[in-house]
Amino acid sequence: MKKLEKRAIICLTMAAVLFLGICVFTYRFVTKGSDWATFYVNQHIYSEGRLSIGTIYDVNGKLLARNKNGKVRYNKDESIRRATVHAVGDMDGNIATAARSAFKSRLVGYNLLTGTYSITGKGNELTLTIDADVCRAAYEALGGRDGLVGVYNYETGEIICMVSSPGFDPENPPQVAEDDTSGLYINKFLSANLIPGSIFKLVTSAAAIENLDDLDTWSYTCAGVNYINGEKITCTAAHGTVDFDRALAVSCNCAFAELAQRVGGTLMESYVEKLGLTAAYDIDGIKNSRGEFEFPHEAPLNLAWAGIGQYNDQLNPCSMLVYMGAIARNGISVEPRLIHSALSGPSETERMIKTSTAKKLQNMMKNNVTVSYGDGNFPGLDIYAKSGTAEVYGREPNAWFTGFIKNKNAPYAFIVCVENGGYGSSVAGPIANQVLQAAVNR
Structure with missing residues (x-):
């Protein structure tokens, strides 16, 4: 009888541990699922370590970046590319606060039911609040000097201009030394x-x-x-x-x-x-x-x-x-x-x-x-x-x-x-x- 009681206690303990583990997993799946699914080894959404789906536009529908097959197609205007790089992001994800890094789950269309599956295979379209032309005006006004410009609509909260300098052309990124202190990849x-x-x-x-x-x-x-x-x-x-x-x-x-x-x-x-x-x-x-x-x-x-x-x-x-x-x-x-x-x-x-x-x-x-x-x-x-x-x-x-x-x-x-x-x-x-x-x- 005592053996049965001990076995019952062991079984109940194991069941309790299993239940607790399922609860922890479910919680982490709900809260961290997007991070797991958008990890760079997921070949469904990455190619050669780079995000391969998703498109980013400015508030007026102007193309800022399109991810495809591990390559990024940016806006044709170099001035716009330089002005918006800290908002949009570079090819290798060095700017942590940029859209290509911070909004990965939105770009790939992640959800709890379908994960990163996309019917079109192209991911989602994401529209930012920034105006590319205003950002270009800010970048040109800075004239190559280090600094920043920010403008937002104080009634809606939309950031229409977010420019950081020094900037760079994301289609031709510079080589940066490990001890670089220029703040090139920092959204100031x-x-x-x-x-x-x-x-x-x-x-x-x-x-x-x-x-x-x-x-x-x-x-x-x-x-x-x-x-x-x-x-x-x-x-x-x-x-x-x-x-x-x-x-x-x-x-x-x-x-x-x-x-x-x-x-x-x-x-x-x-x-x-x-x-x-x-x-x-x-x-x-x-x-x-x-x-x-x-x-x-x-x-x-x-x-x-x-x-x-x-x-x-x-x-x-x-x-x-x-x-x-x-x-x-x-x-x-x-x-x-x-x-x-x-x-x-x-x-x-x-x-x-x-x-x-x-x-x-x-x-x-x-x-x-x-x-x-x-x-x-x-x-x-x-x-x-x-x-x-x-x-x-x-x-x-x-x-x-x-x-x-x-x-x-x-x-x-x-x-x-x-x-x-x-x-x-x-x-x-x-x-x-x-x-x-x-x-x-x-």
Whole structure:
């Protein structure tokens, strides 16, 4: 009798283990099945290690890449190929965030019932949100300089321009050394973290507006330098007495150093989180890089530098673009998308800032253009912006320009960075204008 009991217990244990194993397998099959099916050894969808099915188009139906028999047919225009390579992908899948790598299961038409089987044998057609002509305009505006351009529709979330430089022609890829540091295969809009410089003052501004009661009457007299514990914060000029609006318009480091200290490290930390700058957005399955910031509570000088976009600030351009959308949309933004679909609507973020804060920032950013950048430099555009000149140790500064335009038919937020390019408004500003003109008139 005892033998029967022991055998029964063993059988039940084995059955339980088998059942648990089936559950684990089923879970992994459902969640990881697409990864298994699109592994490069699957000769049904790969040829000589390269994806052999699936076609990618831009939002206007322009061919970007067609996979066939281990070869890729790209757009006939070399400029478009170079401008869109970081969004579309190279032949060997070196760009992890590009469509050919990140959207493999969609391209091959994988599902749980039929796997990677395709009736036509050609896979699926995938339409991206990017506009190839706008991307080409951005790539040409960068003029071979290292950097990035991003534009998205802050009402729908569709990314219409995502350009990273240096670029290359995917039909004639360059030989890259193992120790290469050029960032050739990095989509900087999604994957890079860069020193933001003065565009970060839009973050400090939001924190100040919502937490300093006397901001309407606050002023600061800038002599060109602000000493903190014997160390100095410097400005490009002695700005004289400035109120809050003018401090942003002339990008007064000394004034914003004081504001950052008054806001304090704890609140600054909470605002980079609240504004989504430390988050990774799920962009149709692609995650952008999380920004990194440090606001030392016991080091006033370092806190001051962090509040003006220096010190250890590391900003992801995509996250900053979403924040620009929040300012444009009165406090709530929409998450970015890269796959065009008429069936799915925009996904809103949590509220980032109060409606009154967003309207105040809108007025200040419009004032920036009027006072500092010149409305005439952006003909026909109702533009709201902030420039940045981010100091980089041992090199020329990074030039930034970010903001949005108000246009019922073209509600676009934008961000431009030219690495080691010089001053933000004079270097990155004209690029933003060229790209926005192309976007509005597309």
